[in-house]
Amino acid sequence: MNREIQSYSYVNDKNRLKKEELDEDWSNVIFEKNAYQSFLDYLCSLKEQKYKDFANKLIPLVNNMIGIRLPILQEIAKQVAKGDFEGFLSHGKTQYFEEVMIHGFVIGKLKNISIEVIQEFIRYHVPKLDNWSTCDSFCASLKIAKKYPKEMFDFILPYAYSNDCYEIRFFIVMCLNYYINEEYVSIVDEILQSINSDEYYVNMAICWAYTVMFQIDSNRVLQFLNSLKSQLETKQNNRNLFILQKTISKICDSRKITAEKKAIVRSYHV
Template sequence: MIERRRQLREKMEALAEPAFQQFSASLIPGVNRLLGVRLPVLRNLAREEVRGNWRELLEYPAREPYAEEVMLDGMLISLARMEPEERLEHVARFVPRMDNWAVCDTFCSGLKFSKKHPALVWEFIQPYLKSSRVYDVRFAVVMMLAHFITEDYVEQVLVLLDGVRHEDYYVNMAVAWAVSVCYVKFPGLTLEYLRNSSLPDFTYNKTLQKIIESLRVSREDKDLMRSMKRK
């Protein structure tokens, strides 16, 4: 491990909270290497590290990393100044490192350059939808959710979401989450889609559940969603 990596891990260990570690572990099943560093604290640390030689850190990822170390590398990719093409090269190297929903979703939400370069990013994420790997697919779905539920892209998003077929829970929950956000932002269009949707029953019903749970949906619309559940 390079010296800077060692120092960075020591900083993280000093910022860890045992009680928060236990709480986080309960939300991310199967992930054993968690320090318990809160996201705002981790982002502040990433902002400090990105002022230095961030490329060195990305070139030498931590061995047997804590989830927070992987998250911080993702934050560096989001925060560092670089051309969009280089950023996507780093994204492509980072995606295979994802092994839980928290790293995936934190990373996707941080890639705000997507708003400035939508066509480039849209093309980039397409192959991931066809992958057999869980977090490849979740990456593409959450990227659409975070950056492409817009007037220009929502119809294409719904078509692609309808075609996702994966047995994994975290993929299907991401699809349900994304369609529910489509409904919040574009209710008429998404309602028409839901009435003709070929989503698997589990994903379809989870979508309705998420719409019902939303604070941005009217009581009347929630009643409609309840009436549309599949048995």
């Protein structure tokens, strides 16, 4: 698992929320303008400064965080998804980090809605992703990809060729969550190798994806590492060096990979 996700999840797993702890029920609210502003005011009332300080260290460059724990956001999203989710999601101009998170979680929790409608909500939401946490949490919530793998893969594919860092990361993280399997591993590998970006959060996601891929097709990943190493032996390339080193590091950090295989992976260091 991504170290970013590990760190963020750890503190929240220790603070699971009981439903009755919420003092508002958003499942019966019609989200016209005033009601949505009341919702934002409610979010601000949930602020925990110490938690905000902690989370800001994990998610740098985010200056619109309130400071609300993840289980609370999940519970609010669960309530909204049962009610006027269309009215809620129509408020597209988001002010807060937690607001974007809840919008994403609501989309992930929708039931008995056509795949086409959900894809429209996703298309509307993806441009709001501007950090690794909102991106990765949104991807993890889109379990609909398990039910409609082909339709969702075709839908996310164009994001691989975006010029936006977090749109590309959205594609990669969706793949490592739902498409690194026997059916899709070949095409995912091909697309990952075609991505050419100097963005840190794109390349870290690529390293993470190859770590997951190693668990099901180690030979394929070793071929990828060998290709990077061979290229570096003929021409220095900072991006290739970064991906090679970080992928090796992530594989060796994994508890799911044997010591013998880790030793093989380390041999690709340059």
